[in-house]
Amino acid sequence: MKLYTYFRSSAAFRVRIALNLKGLAYDPVPVRLPKGEHRGPEYGKVDPQALLPTLVDGAHALSQSLAIIEYLEETHPEPPLLPRDALGRARVRSLSLLVACEIHPLNNLRTLQHLKRALGQSEEQISAWYRHWIADGLAKLEADLLRGGSGRFCHGASPSMADCCLVPQIFNARRYQSDLAPYPTVMRIFDACMSLVAFDRAQPSKQPDAE
Numbered sequence: 001m002k003l004y005t006y007f008r009s010s011a012a013f014r015v016r017i018a019l020n021l022k023g024l025a026y027d028p029v030p031v032r033l034p035k036g037e038h039r040g041p042e043y044g045k046v047d048p049q050a051l052l053p054t055l056v057d058g059a060h061a062l063s064q065s066l067a068i069i070e071y072l073e074e075t076h077p078e079p080p081l082l083p084r085d086a087l088g089r090a091r092v093r094s095l096s097l098l099v100a101c102e103i104h105p106l107n108n109l110r111t112l113q114h115l116k117r118a119l120g121q122s123e124e125q126i127s128a129w130y131r132h133w134i135a136d137g138l139a140k141l142e143a144d145l146l147r148g149g150s151g152r153f154c155h156g157a158s159p160s161m162a163d164c165c166l167v168p169q170i171f172n173a174r175r176y177q178s179d180l181a182p183y184p185t186v187m188r189i190f191d192a193c194m195s196l197v198a199f200d201r202a203q204p205s206k207q208p209d210a211e
């Protein structure tokens with residue numbers, strides 16, 4: 001398998017974690033987001049959505065990190081990243097979507113570029129925007145994890161797709177100096193995840209394209 005990735009891409013980071021947790025080898029193909037390479041004609045042939053990551057498995061290219069993780073889950077079920085029971089799967093998907101749909105798009109590269117280029121916002125205003133949506137989303141995640149009685153990880157005693165989403169979001173939050181003190185449950189789970197090699201090896205600074 002080949003993974004089109006960028007070391008700081010949190011959506012690619014989610015898939016790197018899932019691949020590592022399942023013990024699947026892959027060749028990373030770096031695409032430099034800040035240089036706009038994902039919008040170029042070459043990458044457009046790989047992913048018409050012009051987003052990272054893309055996973056290529058044989059003749060097939062797959063986009064959207066959660067769809068990719070679910071594909072890996074179906075094709076390589078062990079160890080599972082989704083619970084066996086329907087309620088558990090719904091909960092893990094709900095926590096994953098909270099990160100992937102309610103936090104991440106508001107702070108994505110093209111969103112921030114639009115704030116700057118089209119709406120003329122300053123770096124300071126953009127950082128405030130970024131931290132606002134991190135705080136909004138992480139408060140919801142903290143409350144949901146408390147309500148659901150999470151275990152060592154987001155859902156029980158082993159990492160799931162939700163943990164693949166939580167960890168990269170905390171890396172992003174730290175990059176923008178967000179205050180993480182109000183989210184002790186989120187941070188306890190983050191620390192539990194980062195003690196595992198699969199998460200540690202997937203982090204931005206350990207990628208071959210890290211600058």
Ligand SMILES: N[C@@H](CCC(=O)N[C@@H](CS)C(=O)NCC(=O)O)C(=O)O
Nearest residue numbers: 009010011051052064065108109110
């Ligand atoms: N929902 C998508 C999001 C993909 C995405 O937005 N990836 C970012 C990098 S983390 C990207 O390619 N951004 C490019 C841009 O915003 O122009 C997924 O989960 O894969």
